[in-house]
Amino acid sequence: MTANPGQAPVPVAASPAAGQNPVLDIKDLSVVYRTPGGDVRAVDRVNLSLAPGEVVGLCGESGSGKSTLVYGACRLLRAPAVITSGSVIYAGRRVTKPADVLRMRPDELQRLRWREVAIVFQSAMNALNPVLNVRDQLLDVIRAHLRIPRDEARERAASLLDLVGIPRSRLRSYPHELSGGMRQRVMIAMALATDPEVVIMDEPTTALDVVVQRDILAQIVELKEELGFSIMFITHDLSLLLELADRIAVMYAGQLLEIGTSGEIHREPSHPYTKGLLNSFPSLRGPRRDLAGIPGSPPDLRSPPPGCPFLPRCAYGTSACEEVDMHLLPVATSKDPDHVTACPFVLPETPAPPPRGARQEPAGEPAGEPAT
Amino acid sequence: MTEQAITLTSAAAARGPLAMEAISVSKDFRIGRGQTLHAVRDVSFNLHRGAVVALVGESGSGKSTAARLLAGQERLTSGTIKLDGKPVDVTSHRGFRRYKSQVQYVFQDPFASLNPVHTVRYHLERPVKLHQGRDTDVDAEVVTLMEQVRLTPARQFLAKYPHELSGGQRQRVSFARALAARPSVLLADEPVSMLDVSIRLEMLSLLDDLRRRFSLAMLYITHDIASARYFADEVLVMYAGEIVERGPAEEVTQQPAHPYTQLLVASAPDPDNLGSALRRGGNGTRRPGQPRPRTPERVAAAGCPFSPRCPLAEDRCRQEDPALLPITTTRAAACWRLDAAAPELVPGRPGGGSTTEI
Numbered sequence: 001m002t003a004n005p006g007q008a009p010v011p012v013a014a015s016p017a018a019g020q021n022p023v024l025d026i027k028d029l030s031v032v033y034r035t036p037g038g039d040v041r042a043v044d045r046v047n048l049s050l051a052p053g054e055v056v057g058l059c060g061e062s063g064s065g066k067s068t069l070v071y072g073a074c075r076l077l078r079a080p081a082v083i084t085s086g087s088v089i090y091a092g093r094r095v096t097k098p099a100d101v102l103r104m105r106p107d108e109l110q111r112l113r114w115r116e117v118a119i120v121f122q123s124a125m126n127a128l129n130p131v132l133n134v135r136d137q138l139l140d141v142i143r144a145h146l147r148i149p150r151d152e153a154r155e156r157a158a159s160l161l162d163l164v165g166i167p168r169s170r171l172r173s174y175p176h177e178l179s180g181g182m183r184q185r186v187m188i189a190m191a192l193a194t195d196p197e198v199v200i201m202d203e204p205t206t207a208l209d210v211v212v213q214r215d216i217l218a219q220i221v222e223l224k225e226e227l228g229f230s231i232m233f234i235t236h237d238l239s240l241l242l243e244l245a246d247r248i249a250v251m252y253a254g255q256l257l258e259i260g261t262s263g264e265i266h267r268e269p270s271h272p273y274t275k276g277l278l279n280s281f282p283s284l285r286g287p288r289r290d291l292a293g294i295p296g297s298p299p300d301l302r303s304p305p306p307g308c309p310f311l312p313r314c315a316y317g318t319s320a321c322e323e324v325d326m327h328l329l330p331v332a333t334s335k336d337p338d339h340v341t342a343c344p345f346v347l348p349e350t351p352a353p354p355p356r357g358a359r360q361e362p363a364g365e366p367a368g369e370p371a372t
Numbered sequence: 373m374t375e376q377a378i379t380l381t382s383a384a385a386a387r388g389p390l391a392m393e394a395i396s397v398s399k400d401f402r403i404g405r406g407q408t409l410h411a412v413r414d415v416s417f418n419l420h421r422g423a424v425v426a427l428v429g430e431s432g433s434g435k436s437t438a439a440r441l442l443a444g445q446e447r448l449t450s451g452t453i454k455l456d457g458k459p460v461d462v463t464s465h466r467g468f469r470r471y472k473s474q475v476q477y478v479f480q481d482p483f484a485s486l487n488p489v490h491t492v493r494y495h496l497e498r499p500v501k502l503h504q505g506r507d508t509d510v511d512a513e514v515v516t517l518m519e520q521v522r523l524t525p526a527r528q529f530l531a532k533y534p535h536e537l538s539g540g541q542r543q544r545v546s547f548a549r550a551l552a553a554r555p556s557v558l559l560a561d562e563p564v565s566m567l568d569v570s571i572r573l574e575m576l577s578l579l580d581d582l583r584r585r586f587s588l589a590m591l592y593i594t595h596d597i598a599s600a601r602y603f604a605d606e607v608l609v610m611y612a613g614e615i616v617e618r619g620p621a622e623e624v625t626q627q628p629a630h631p632y633t634q635l636l637v638a639s640a641p642d643p644d645n646l647g648s649a650l651r652r653g654g655n656g657t658r659r660p661g662q663p664r665p666r667t668p669e670r671v672a673a674a675g676c677p678f679s680p681r682c683p684l685a686e687d688r689c690r691q692e693d694p695a696l697l698p699i700t701t702t703r704a705a706a707c708w709r710l711d712a713a714a715p716e717l718v719p720g721r722p723g724g725g726s727t728t729e730i
Binding site: 063 | 430431570571577597598599602603637638639641643644
């Protein structure tokens, strides 16, 4: 490892090739929460990989296990969470041979965290220390993970702020003196402080308004191109991922239901849940569509239903779904073998059944309004 | 400025009779050292029964303050609020309660707005007892409310505590609580932004159903302009406490006139844009190693508040604050450079509206 990680020239693949070795490879990972009421299967045999320079979007609603999956893969969970199976192979450019994160010793973990895999935590409001100023928080990270002299560390802290577009005069500011967008930028600067290979972003823009969100996303992508890290982007907003991510993994009730490139997911969503998600957000452009949403709520993971967890909410569901084995298989009609789905029954062109409780367009025909 | 704005016909007016009017409403906050924050500046709009007016803007634009003024939770610095044609008086306890039974508020955060030590039943019984007559069958009324917000089986949910409910279920309870007063006006402050994308739509369609059924006049506050397109009749865009553009929802979102509205529309995620600038690597205008351009200050001290961020700003924009002037009978915008910002809407306005001074 060089003493000056910021200068290390790193060749970056323009687009992640299919044959490239993943930098992070999650295999068969299961996590349960042991509770008095029984085990909650928060993550159930999940396989997901991240190629160098790739942006993988992990999409799912609250409680789907998306954060648990990623925190589990970084061994950031504590009791009552227990990892019951799987492996997480990390193969960054700086490590000599791939290693299983789940079997690392504490000192190996310490070297992995932040130096190799950094996280931008959800809600910058709470993730920054309110009694330390920006510079001290940055210095804290730099001094903990890089062995460099104090002057150099200070200079690095300042240049990190340049990187995310915050004036250096803000080094002495405390978190409460910064706007939400600035705090989020500081969080990103902290994650990038040690030039990591993999940056995990857990809903980094959820609390921000759209203009700031777009600004920060554009900046994240720019920094990715410049510094050459890979991104695992966690969000519940599929519309955002379609624009941002190279590949999208859709998670529901602790399992992955579909993985595909953004284009495939957008054009030919195969799983009914993905289809439902795509039909859930109002679009700003193009003609007004009828929106259906997804009625119902996710299952209780203490006693998951047999077969497909989405069955109770699925408009296409049949009795065969109760016995389906939740393995991801290539979508039969797709040309892309990496577009995989857990639903073998519904193909992209399967016509939608009549929606249950479909919503009527409110503003469509004001004349037909009963004037109560 | 105000006279001009009021002559406009609200896109919501077709839906039903006028319920509430905000006339030149302003709110200043003192923020110490003799400084004043103009949170809401000279804002006028009408709410009609059975119609939704959306107030769209970024954090800090004053949209929540405007709603709190309407709710009687803040005192006006200047201006008038009228309910059913009569000026509102919330200075007395009794007057405030009478007002509250007409005007109800739904908060953004269903996790913070319900009391964790009380059951759902308690949350609903209190407003029923408070706002409805003594001979009301409270139990039956509470069950009816639960059914109206589609929380069934009602009795099962009534016994639960907030922590036993999902975010969507909690927000349904807050809708039911607001309806318990049988209001004519519902002020919904970002009612779905804390919820998952997949259930937002269901909640908006529930709100829409309630609007229709009870002919509610609704103010829908959001920073998601796309949801305003689907849900609202009229859209008001706020920036730095001022309304910078208003008009029918479909027109404002499809053909925004004000540069700020254009920025809002351009910033919304566009799932159909697969060749997005985001995937190609940001804006691509900056060389590696070069420091990022700093974000300009958000609000100007003088002139048009958007001028520091506006790509079209010229000297005049930095000196004089433009008034909200009508473009058509239902649309208005506050911008000196409308001829450049929206030439298809304002073709022959020399100098960007300089002919209409106030």
